[in-house]
Amino acid sequence: MADERVRQVYGIWQARWYDPFKWLWNILVASGAEKDMNNFLRDSLDENETILELGCGTALNLEKIFSLGLKFKRYLGIDFSPEILRITNRKFQGYSNVEFREKNITRLEDINDKFDIIICTWVLSHLPSASSFVNRAQGLMKEQGKFFLIFFSEPRWYLRFWIAPLELLVWSRYVTDEEVSKFKNIRKIRSYSGRMVTVVEIHDAGGLM
Numbered sequence: 001m002a003d004e005r006v007r008q009v010y011g012i013w014q015a016r017w018y019d020p021f022k023w024l025w026n027i028l029v030a031s032g033a034e035k036d037m038n039n040f041l042r043d044s045l046d047e048n049e050t051i052l053e054l055g056c057g058t059a060l061n062l063e064k065i066f067s068l069g070l071k072f073k074r075y076l077g078i079d080f081s082p083e084i085l086r087i088t089n090r091k092f093q094g095y096s097n098v099e100f101r102e103k104n105i106t107r108l109e110d111i112n113d114k115f116d117i118i119i120c121t122w123v124l125s126h127l128p129s130a131s132s133f134v135n136r137a138q139g140l141m142k143e144q145g146k147f148f149l150i151f152f153s154e155p156r157w158y159l160r161f162w163i164a165p166l167e168l169l170v171w172s173r174y175v176t177d178e179e180v181s182k183f184k185n186i187r188k189i190r191s192y193s194g195r196m197v198t199v200v201e202i203h204d205a206g207g208l209m
């Protein structure tokens with residue numbers, strides 16, 4: 001999807017309404033995926049871990065980490081929407097180990113650090129090539145690192161008609177099964193809600209990409 005159009009979609013009114021919309025979305029279609037994420041975070045995080053979140057939005061995942069009472073060493077959230085980041089920064093003012101950066105996640109060449117945990121939820125369907133993004137982002141994982149993704153995926157045929165208006169509303173397109181088959185180093189994959197929601201866990205394969 002064209003970056004500029006996506007950025008506009010997450011401009012002023014969407015930014016303001018994003019949190020209540022996501023709350024409803026989680027109840028209606030994403031509760032299974034959210035439970036998987038809670039388990040992943042509980043199993044993976046401790047005070048030594050560094051986290052990179054790609055397309056962090058209003059940092060609802062960081063709020064989740066705090067609400068689960070989990071510790072971490074450093075969190076870096078990246079998003080290219082200034083309106084969204086204004087809300088995000090307001091939520092997390094004064095946290096010395098939390099940083100947000102305004103940046104396009106399809107251009108990550110200047111990120112020199114590597115991270116223990118990478119999170120990317122509900123972003124892939126906005127990107128021109130989900131598989132090349134996922135495989136490139138794996139280069140930012142430390143040895144033994146883990147990458148957790150939730151995304152809008154190819155639904156069963158009977159849902160496709162109903163999904164079309166939603167795709168227009170948030171300017172996105174489901175990630176096809178063919179694209180997902182190109183993701184490297186998948187350790188776990190699960191689908192929910194008529195296969196509309198997919199959760200993928202990727203683990204570092206020790207340089208075997």
Ligand SMILES: C[S@@+](CC[C@H](N)C(=O)[O-])C[C@H]1O[C@@H](n2cnc3c(N)ncnc32)[C@H](O)[C@@H]1O
Pocket residue numbers: 003006007010022054055056057058059060061078079080081084103104105106120121122123126127
């Ligand atoms: C549906 S929201 C998901 C936000 C968050 N990950 C969550 O689960 O609540 C998608 C976010 O991805 C961001 N985004 C989309 N394409 C991007 C890109 N190419 N670079 C950086 N951010 C992007 C949007 O600005 C928006 O905040």
